[in-house]
Amino acid sequence: MSLSLDNIKRVANLACIEVNEAEAIAMMAQLSGIFSLIEQMRAVDTSTIEPMSHAQDVVQRLRDDTVTESDQRELFQSIAPKTEAGLYLVPKVIE
Amino acid sequence: MHHHGFGIYPSLFYDLPRLTNTMLNYSLKQLSTLLAAKKISSVELTGEFLGRVKVLNPDYNAFITVDEKMSFAQARVADAMIASGQAHPLTGIPIAQKDIFCTKGWLTTCGSKMLSNFISPYDASVIERFNAAGAVNIGKTNMDEFAMGSSSETSFYGPVKNPWDITAVPGGSSGGSACAVAARMAPAATGTDTGGSIRQPAALCGVSGIKPTYGLVSRYGMIAFASSLDQGGPIAKSAEDLALMLNVMVGFDTRDSTSLQRETEDYARNLAKPLQGLRIGLPKEYFVEGMSADVARAVEAAIVEYRRLGAETVEVSLPNTKLSIPVYYVLAPAEASSNLSRFDGARYGYRAPEYTNLNDMYQKSRAQGFGAEVKRRILIGTYVLSHGYYDAYYIQAQKLRRLIAQDFAEAFAQCDIIMGPTTPTVAFDLGEKNSNPVQMYLSDTYTIATNLAGLPGMSIPVGFSDNNRPVGLHIVGNYFAEAQMLNVAHQYQQVTDWHTRMPHKLTA
Numbered sequence: 001m002s003l004s005l006d007n008i009k010r011v012a013n014l015a016c017i018e019v020n021e022a023e024a025i026a027m028m029a030q031l032s033g034i035f036s037l038i039e040q041m042r043a044v045d046t047s048t049i050e051p052m053s054h055a056q057d058v059v060q061r062l063r064d065d066t067v068t069e070s071d072q073r074e075l076f077q078s079i080a081p082k083t084e085a086g087l088y089l090v091p092k093v094i095e
Numbered sequence: 096m097h098h099h100g101f102g103i104y105p106s107l108f109y110d111l112p113r114l115t116n117t118m119l120n121y122s123l124k125q126l127s128t129l130l131a132a133k134k135i136s137s138v139e140l141t142g143e144f145l146g147r148v149k150v151l152n153p154d155y156n157a158f159i160t161v162d163e164k165m166s167f168a169q170a171r172v173a174d175a176m177i178a179s180g181q182a183h184p185l186t187g188i189p190i191a192q193k194d195i196f197c198t199k200g201w202l203t204t205c206g207s208k209m210l211s212n213f214i215s216p217y218d219a220s221v222i223e224r225f226n227a228a229g230a231v232n233i234g235k236t237n238m239d240e241f242a243m244g245s246s247s248e249t250s251f252y253g254p255v256k257n258p259w260d261i262t263a264v265p266g267g268s269s270g271g272s273a274c275a276v277a278a279r280m281a282p283a284a285t286g287t288d289t290g291g292s293i294r295q296p297a298a299l300c301g302v303s304g305i306k307p308t309y310g311l312v313s314r315y316g317m318i319a320f321a322s323s324l325d326q327g328g329p330i331a332k333s334a335e336d337l338a339l340m341l342n343v344m345v346g347f348d349t350r351d352s353t354s355l356q357r358e359t360e361d362y363a364r365n366l367a368k369p370l371q372g373l374r375i376g377l378p379k380e381y382f383v384e385g386m387s388a389d390v391a392r393a394v395e396a397a398i399v400e401y402r403r404l405g406a407e408t409v410e411v412s413l414p415n416t417k418l419s420i421p422v423y424y425v426l427a428p429a430e431a432s433s434n435l436s437r438f439d440g441a442r443y444g445y446r447a448p449e450y451t452n453l454n455d456m457y458q459k460s461r462a463q464g465f466g467a468e469v470k471r472r473i474l475i476g477t478y479v480l481s482h483g484y485y486d487a488y489y490i491q492a493q494k495l496r497r498l499i500a501q502d503f504a505e506a507f508a509q510c511d512i513i514m515g516p517t518t519p520t521v522a523f524d525l526g527e528k529n530s531n532p533v534q535m536y537l538s539d540t541y542t543i544a545t546n547l548a549g550l551p552g553m554s555i556p557v558g559f560s561d562n563n564r565p566v567g568l569h570i571v572g573n574y575f576a577e578a579q580m581l582n583v584a585h586q587y588q589q590v591t592d593w594h595t596r597m598p599h600k601l602t603a
Contacts, residue, residue, distance in 0.1 A: 008474070015432060015477040016439070016454070017470055018462035030471055031478075033533050034424060038479075041421040041495055042487065051493030052500060054323060055309040055549020056574065060352050075216045081446035088442050091453045 002032040119279040119602070120595055123188060123336045126282060130177055130187045137173040137187030141166050141231050144189045148234060148280045151601065155256045157265075157274040159194050160202045161234040169231040176229045184339050186229030191281035193272050194235040195242055196327075197316040198222050201232070205318045206240040206250040206268075209438050209445045209464035219316025220348045221285060221327050228343045233281050236271030240466045241435065242292055242320045244268050245538045246528065249468040254525055257300060258598045259564055263522035266296030272330045273300035278601050283331040283340055287317060289324045290423055291517075291542025294554040297330050298517035298567020301556040303584065303594060304330040305337050308574050309549035310355035313348035321430035322353070324423075324546040333594050334555065334584035338363035341577060357575070365582040371405035373583065376510030380416040381541060387520045393558030393566035394516045397587065401514075404586055411506040411513065415498045419544040420536055422499065425479050425492035426547075431469075432476025438464065471532060500548040507573045512583055515541055517554040517567035541569055551577050555584045556593040565593075 008028045012019045082089040129135050145163055152158050173187035197203050197215040204210045239249040247255040247270025255270040257263035258278040265274045269286030273296035276284050286293040288306035297304030305328050312327040329340030341362040348354045440446035440460030447459035479488035506513060519540055528535040545552035554567035572580040588594050
């Protein structure tokens with residue numbers, strides 16, 4: 001299967017990764033190669049098989065709805081790119 | 096068989112510290128005995144290994160971060176534990192930690208520019224467990240970026256080299272850990288395995304490694320790649336050492352929703368059992384094509400040795416083997432694209448220096464922070480999860496995953512353990528497969544299926560190729576059969592000496 005340049009750009013945008021024209025072209029060739037590998041699995045008839053999401057079909061455990069974390073804001077914000085008055089700073093999203 | 100006269104080889108290239116070669120090859124148990132008898136302190140032992148790291152690491156690039164001050168602080172705590180009679184089997188022993196495990200106060204990069212400034216504010220469960228046991232963190236090991244790779248070449252910190260041949264890859268993604276153990280820069284190390292990332296580098300570096308049953312080692316604080324496949328495990332010189340490492344690493348953790356709650360086991364309890372009557376399954380699909388002649392020769396010789404030990408062999412079939420790679424390259428990227436969406440430059444990690452708005456900040460931070468292989472996998476994952484493709488790719492892959500697991504269930508009805516080669520070839524050259532992702536992916540042909548099935552798998556060294564690169568034997572057990580697998584490996588290591596070999600030029 002081969003992917004178009006538009007496919008690549010659309011997916012890169014969904015994944016929030018900026019790609020320039022040259023990168024998109026290189027990516028298109030590489031991903032097409034990987035998808036021809038992946039295509040092998042589409043030939044198998046799996047209409048009667050249940051999907052397996054966990055290796056041992058274990059059900060997700062639930063815990064009590066109680067507070068388990070302590071306040072570590074200062075520690076966490078000490079490694080943040082930009083903070084002010086205890087808040088994480090990002091570019092303005094509301095005019 | 097255990098003690099070889101490597102001392103006859105002079106140190107040709109390195110001025111190495113005073114650890115004798117015998118001591119470099121000491122098992123964890125032997126080191127523990129020395130520490131308990133106060134023949135050496137943890138501070139001294141840590142200093143010796145840090146000395147080797149200082150001399151060897153510039154050439155091998157096995158470590159991303161070494162912090163002598165932090166290591167020595169832990170060694171002093173260990174010495175106090177030993178002095179007060181509170182020692183655990185690993186107390187005072189230096190352990191190299193893969194840089195995928197969040198380690199409080201340590202730079203934790205996962206081999207990525209994205210986390211090149213990330214000083215972890217907390218410890219992974221695995222790190223907590225080593226700390227509680229009094230082990231010493233001797234440094235954070237290099238790896239493929241976000242564990243995505245089979246050669247440790249995709250690291251932002253540059254490639255790791257194979258101690259047996261500096262022109263060869265060490266395997267990946269836990270290449271730094273396998274290299275550190277093979278070059279005796281650490282007595283043992285941790286790794287993680289999503290599609291073979293413990294077993295493949297262990298095989299390529301001539302050391303032992305085990306990926307436990309999915310759910311036994313907590314994933315809390317282990318930076319996620321593909322959550323339904325990722326599993327932590329040890330890399331060490333012998334099966335016995337792996338058992339002691341597993342005794343520390345395995346345990347239920349409420350902070351990992353897939354962690355399994357089970358009775359505590361001593362993984363060393365069955366090491367001495369004879370192998371009389373053991374039924375070894377040899378999957379016919381593993382011995383047909385793609386395997387190089389020298390790998391086949393070493394694996395076949397190992398199987399002959401097992402027959403001598405009293406085991407019998409039976410042919411089994413894993414008919415869906417060939418689907419493992421396509422299924423893996425749907426599921427792993429899909430989960431990765433979701434897991435890696437957290438890296439957005441907002442709260443921690445890399446943020447691009449210039450951007451025009453919030454979306455541009457995300458786009459540029461991720462474009463600059465991730466390397467090419469990580470981007471490829473995120474895009475594959477995003478594509479297979481996108482509208483209109485989900486059933487054709489993701490659901491289809493999950494259905495095939497069940498078929499692959501059923502193959503193993505049927506095989507284990509006829510045998511106790513499955514064996515084959517860990518990898519189709521010995522270590523390839525640095526740069527050899529860089530430009531061809533598909534070729535690189537195929538080097539995990541034999542290991543991926545066990546992750547898909549959630550089964551435990553291990554690799555032990557069983558020989559060398561014509562060009563003196565190590566060959567690994569892959570041992571796959573049924574669910575929770577780790578103690579049996581370690582027994583099977585240990586019995587082989589009692590009558591052979593491959594696991595005691597080390598690169599000559601690295602001996603003191």
